[in-house]
Amino acid sequence: xxxxxxxxxxxxxxxxxxxxxxxxxxxxxxxxxxxxxxxxxxxxxxxxxxxxxxxxxxxxxxxxxxxxxxxxxxxxxxxxxxxxxxxxxxxxxxxxxxxxxxxxxxxxxxxxxxxxxxxxxxxxxxxxxxxxxxxxxxxxxxxxxxxxxxxxxxxxxxxxxxxxxxxxxxxxxxxxxxxxxxxxxxxxxxxxxxxxxxxxxxxxxxxxxxxxxxxxxxxxxxxxxxxxxxxxxxxxxxxxxxxxxxxxxxxxxxxxxxxxxxxxxxxxxxxxxxxxxxxxxxxxxxxxxxxxxxxxxxxxxxxxxxxx
Amino acid sequence: xxxxxxxxxxxxxxxxxxxxxxxxxxxxxxxxxxxxxxxxxxxxxxxxxxxxxxxxxxxxxxxxxxxxxxxxxxxxxxxxxxxxxxxxxxxxxxxxxxxxxxxxxxxxxxxxxxxxxxxxxxxxxxxxxxxxxxxxxxxxxxxxxxxxxxxxxxxxxxxxxxxxxxxxxxxxxxxxxxxxxxxxxxxxxxxxxxxxxxxxxxxxxxxxxxxxxxxxxxxxxxxxxxxxxxxxxxxxxxxxxxxxxxxxxxxxxxxxxxxxxxxxxxxxxxxxxxxxxxxxxxxxxxxxxxxxxxxxxxxxxxxxxxxxxxxxxxxxxxxxxxxxxxxxxxxxxxxxxxxxxxxxxxxxxxxxxxxxxxxxxxxxxxxxxxxxxxxxxxxxxxxxxxxxxxxxxxxxxxxxxxxxxxxxxxxxxxxxxxxxxxxxxxxxxxxxx
Numbered sequence: 190x191x192x193x194x195x196x197x198x199x200x201x202x203x204x205x206x207x208x209x210x211x212x213x214x215x216x217x218x219x220x221x222x223x224x225x226x227x228x229x230x231x232x233x234x235x236x237x238x239x240x241x242x243x244x245x246x247x248x249x250x251x252x253x254x255x256x257x258x259x260x261x262x263x264x265x266x267x268x269x270x271x272x273x274x275x276x277x278x279x280x281x282x283x284x285x286x287x288x289x290x291x292x293x294x295x296x297x298x299x300x301x302x303x304x305x306x307x308x309x310x311x312x313x314x315x316x317x318x319x320x321x322x323x324x325x326x327x328x329x330x331x332x333x334x335x336x337x338x339x340x341x342x343x344x345x346x347x348x349x350x351x352x353x354x355x356x357x358x359x360x361x362x363x364x365x366x367x368x369x370x371x372x373x374x375x376x377x378x379x380x381x382x383x384x385x386x387x388x389x390x391x392x393x394x395x396x397x398x399x400x401x402x403x404x405x406x407x408x409x410x411x412x413x414x415x416x417x418x419x420x421x422x423x424x425x426x427x428x429x430x431x432x433x434x435x436x437x438x439x440x441x442x443x444x445x446x447x448x449x450x451x452x453x454x455x456x457x458x459x460x461x462x463x464x465x466x467x468x469x470x471x472x473x474x475x476x477x478x479x480x481x482x483x484x485x486x487x488x489x490x491x492x493x494x495x496x497x
Numbered sequence: 498x499x500x501x502x503x504x505x506x507x508x509x510x511x512x513x514x515x516x517x518x519x520x521x522x523x524x525x526x527x528x529x530x531x532x533x534x535x536x537x538x539x540x541x542x543x544x545x546x547x548x549x550x551x552x553x554x555x556x557x558x559x560x561x562x563x564x565x566x567x568x569x570x571x572x573x574x575x576x577x578x579x580x581x582x583x584x585x586x587x588x589x590x591x592x593x594x595x596x597x598x599x600x601x602x603x604x605x606x607x608x609x610x611x612x613x614x615x616x617x618x619x620x621x622x623x624x625x626x627x628x629x630x631x632x633x634x635x636x637x638x639x640x641x642x643x644x645x646x647x648x649x650x651x652x653x654x655x656x657x658x659x660x661x662x663x664x665x666x667x668x669x670x671x672x673x674x675x676x677x678x679x680x681x682x683x684x685x686x687x688x689x690x691x692x693x694x695x696x697x698x699x700x701x702x703x704x705x706x707x708x709x710x711x712x713x714x715x716x717x718x719x720x721x722x723x724x725x726x727x728x729x730x731x732x733x734x735x736x737x738x739x740x741x742x743x744x745x746x747x748x749x750x751x752x753x754x755x756x757x758x759x760x761x762x763x764x765x766x767x768x769x770x771x772x773x774x775x776x777x778x779x780x781x782x783x784x785x786x787x788x789x790x791x792x793x794x795x796x797x798x799x800x801x802x803x804x805x806x807x808x809x810x811x812x813x814x815x816x817x818x819x820x821x822x823x824x825x826x827x828x829x830x831x832x833x834x835x836x837x838x839x840x841x842x843x844x845x846x847x848x849x850x851x852x853x854x855x856x857x858x859x860x861x862x863x864x865x866x867x868x869x870x871x872x873x874x875x876x877x878x879x880x881x882x883x884x885x886x887x888x889x890x891x892x893x894x895x896x897x898x899x900x901x902x903x904x905x906x907x908x909x910x911x912x913x914x915x916x917x918x919x920x921x922x923x924x925x926x927x928x929x930x
Binding site for chain 2: 245247248249250251333334335352354355357440441443444445446447457460461462463464
């Protein structure tokens with residue numbers, strides 16, 4: 190009879206450090222630095238901005254003079270602010286619509302096997318890694334009145350250049366298109382990752398049942414892409430509603446405030462016009478606008494996801 | 498896989514650390530600095546005191562002149578080093594943020610706003626040896642009614658219109674004395690150049706050029722003539738319809754085709770190339786732009802003329818004010834050292850050097866200069882100099898209104914009458930503060 194050998198695992202000795210690390214009190218202390226950073230860089234500026242919106246502060250003096258809700262009254266009655274709100278909505282909603290539309294289209298096309306697949310993906314994504322201000326300048330040089338490539342093409346047909354960036358009926362849409370072009374690669378990548386998570390079994394089963402490609406898209410692809418769609422829409426909405434750099438490079442919000450967004454107008458009011466109170470009111474309006482639009486979209490998109 | 502990820506992360510962290518370290522403005526010791534902007538610390542590594550200094554320029558030759566002067570100072574005073582920072586595009590905004598935080602550099606440029614904007618933050622320099630030497634045209638600009646001197650004016654602005662001397666000679670045009678003569682000259686140049694030259698260049702994107710036009714011509718319209726609106730503007734009972742002709746003049750320039758067609762989308766940075774190519778005759782900018790023109794067309798002769806009169810019987814004038822200045826923060830811990838550095842800048846050789854490089858008149862008396870515009874400043878020595886219109890007659894914050902409203906005029910989104918109405922409203926709003 191062989192002697193039986195019982196091997197027992199030695200229990201690791203629990204050190205004081207390990208005990209502390211597992212203690213709930215200690216774990217609570219761990220998130221304090223993050224909370225502190227949030228308080229200093231997010232909450233304090235937010236509440237300070239709220240406070241400033243009730244003053245006529247010039248943006249640099251030491252004293253604050255309270256004027257009640259005058260800035261909000263001015264904001265609601267100023268026709269330039271109305272134009273800027275409409276522009277902001279065009280940048281936010283328009284970019285979101287087109288970025289998702291084209292992003293999804295590219296994702297569907299590039300999700301299949303093909304020799305140029307990776308190359309095209311990179312080409313579509315590259316604009317997203319370029320700084321928005323640089324992208325704005327690139328498009329400025331393409332669109333500029335004297336010597337712009339696009340104007341040279343227009344001149345070849347009409348014999349006369351067109352000042353596309355000077356017309357508020359046109360330049361707002363150009364800005365929206367440039368923003369769409371720059372960031373549709375991100376939407377494409379989100380959709381691509383969503384598409385790659387869908388099991389091929391669904392498509393095989395649908396094919397056996399004789400479902401057409403359109404029906405497969407409508408009943409399999411689109412519903413299962415809902416979480417990706419939610420992410421993409423929310424990201425695009427927030428980015429579009431906060432649009433700044435491209436506008437600064439292409440038109441600087443002009444002529445006047447004709448192509449300005451809430452972000453660029455806020456910046457100009459604060460620094461150039463020394464109207465920090467009104468700028469803060471606009472900041473709060475922008476916060477409200479982004480919160481309401483994003484949360485409403487999130488609510489409906491989540492409901493759609495759950496109903497699938 | 499984990500090893501690859503580890504090395505990737507390590508590399509990324511190292512790159513971030515390296516880029517972070519390289520962007521620290523104060524990282525270097527003697528003579529270190531940012532080669533692109535010319536910013537950096539100057540002085541001995543053994544210095545006991547470091548002065549922080551911020552200047553509102555980016556022009557390479559001028560930054561070099563500042564560095565040379567500071568270098569001379571630190572060699573003479575090895576116990577003091579100077580952290581010299583240059584900026585132009587973001588200077589104004591940076592300073593506003595610093596004022597809000599009440600944390601300013603020891604010495605800084607007040608770029609036209611010594612009294613109105615920075616006044617509460619500045620030390621009184623009235624007892625400095627150079628204070629009595631401030632020129633007659635600049636003394637009141639940087640001195641208040643109690644005698645407080647706010648800044649050392651290294652160079653002062655004497656703004657009129659810079660013009661292409663050869664082009665006026667080519668078309669046989671005398672320097673215009675009145676606004677009507679200026680328009681006539683412009684029309685002649687436009688016609689005889691076959692439309693190749695648009696006499697004036699403005700930028701709607703960098704709309705300060707449009708604001709500059711309105712500000713420079715507001716003086717001849719409202720201030721410099723015998724019967725003027727100066728008192729009414731100061732007393733707050735100005736009839737704002739009187740400013741409508743100024744707005745109308747800008748619209749007329751555009752209607753007559755005398756401004757660049759792409760005015761709303763042109764950029765200020767394109768002006769030197771257009772000027773050098775003979776596409777522009779008159780420029781409403783400071784002399785700093787001349788170096789950019791000469792980089793393209795070294796032999797082009799550029800002159801300066803006073804702002805033509807707009808009222809019958811009046812004479813041309815210059816618009817004046819601070820250009821390059823140095824002031825001392827009142828709460829600095831190194832007041833004596835800062836004053837010492839200003840005294841060094843105020844030496845005649847240094848003043849002349851800055852004046853010659855920037856092509857602006859010096860802010861102190863009896864400084865001999867020799868640059869391209871010297872003959873013009875001598876020729877027009879007796880021409881009256883009036884302070885910038887907005888600094889005296891408009892409340893702080895109106896500059897942007899001028900710029901934006903001017904752009905709206907040119908875009909056809911505002912009439913001259915609406916311009917005047919908007920000016921009235923904004924002045925009333927800002928005056929209440």
